[in-house]
Amino acid sequence: MGLVTLLKRRIWEKGIWPFPVDVPPVIEDLNVCDAYRAWAPTYAAETATSFLDEELAQEMLGGLPQTRLLDAGCGIGRRIQDIPTAVGIDLSPEMLAQGDARNVVAGDIRKMPFKSNRFDMVWCRLVLGHLSDPLLAYREIFRVCMPGGYVFVTDFHPDAVAAGHRRTLTDGAGIVHGIEHYVHINHIQLAAEAGLDLIASRDGLVSPSIRDFYLRGIGLKAYERDIDLKLVAAFLFRKPDARGTALV
Numbered sequence: 001m002g003l004v005t006l007l008k009r010r011i012w013e014k015g016i017w018p019f020p021v022d023v024p025p026v027i028e029d030l031n032v033c034d035a036y037r038a039w040a041p042t043y044a045a046e047t048a049t050s051f052l053d054e055e056l057a058q059e060m061l062g063g064l065p066q067t068r069l070l071d072a073g074c075g076i077g078r079r080i081q082d083i084p085t086a087v088g089i090d091l092s093p094e095m096l097a098q099g100d101a102r103n104v105v106a107g108d109i110r111k112m113p114f115k116s117n118r119f120d121m122v123w124c125r126l127v128l129g130h131l132s133d134p135l136l137a138y139r140e141i142f143r144v145c146m147p148g149g150y151v152f153v154t155d156f157h158p159d160a161v162a163a164g165h166r167r168t169l170t171d172g173a174g175i176v177h178g179i180e181h182y183v184h185i186n187h188i189q190l191a192a193e194a195g196l197d198l199i200a201s202r203d204g205l206v207s208p209s210i211r212d213f214y215l216r217g218i219g220l221k222a223y224e225r226d227i228d229l230k231l232v233a234a235f236l237f238r239k240p241d242a243r244g245t246a247l248v
């Protein structure tokens, strides 16, 4: 790899994730375990995508219960580290080891070590795009959510993929890798199949709130090109109450 390419990759990596297609080609796609093992030491730095995810959470979850909160696919646990009663689970022990969250366990969200009907709020943020079989996760989330409880799901938006953006990481040597990712255009249908009712859905767009990520990364031209592009999709679902009554 040439010096210029390496430098460009390092610059892009600092500012924004995902990257557009006109950056140098990624070296290889990593599976989820290898990808997050490599990313764990630097994952805490917010990206445009994670910033929009958090904005959507603030907007959509205000006032809802989270006394018994589960963060399914919690990563380093940064979203729950200040919520003492929250529980997290993640496939990557390396990601969990990088954070300060207390009640976290390594495991797969498609088969969780929790009793049924335990949580009044389940988050699954920027995780399901890594699964080829998200219905298994939706079913498991439904099981552990209590009747009347809420489920908040975010994913990398299909429009972003169509526009050429990818989920990537840059490893310690400055090499950009793609991360195993599946486009899901049917979250609402999958959730319904698992038994969840849709309460609300929103999109996180390229907009002034993430302009600085672009400026520090791929630049103003790319920002102007992408303005209004949907980068993150967010859904709020609810499990019907014990009598099966929809609570929407």
Ligand SMILES: C[S@@+](CC[C@H](N)C(=O)[O-])C[C@H]1O[C@@H](n2cnc3c(N)ncnc32)[C@H](O)[C@@H]1O
Pocket (backbone or CB within 6 Å): 032, 036, 050, 053, 072, 073, 074, 075, 076, 077, 078, 079, 089, 090, 091, 092, 095, 107, 108, 109, 110, 124, 125, 126, 127, 130, 131
């Ligand atoms: C983009 S990170 C998001 C982390 C966290 N939700 C956040 O918003 O900061 C995706 C996380 O999903 C985890 N993950 C992927 N597939 C998983 C699975 N089947 N079970 C549990 N965690 C999984 C990865 O290990 C990674 O930590």
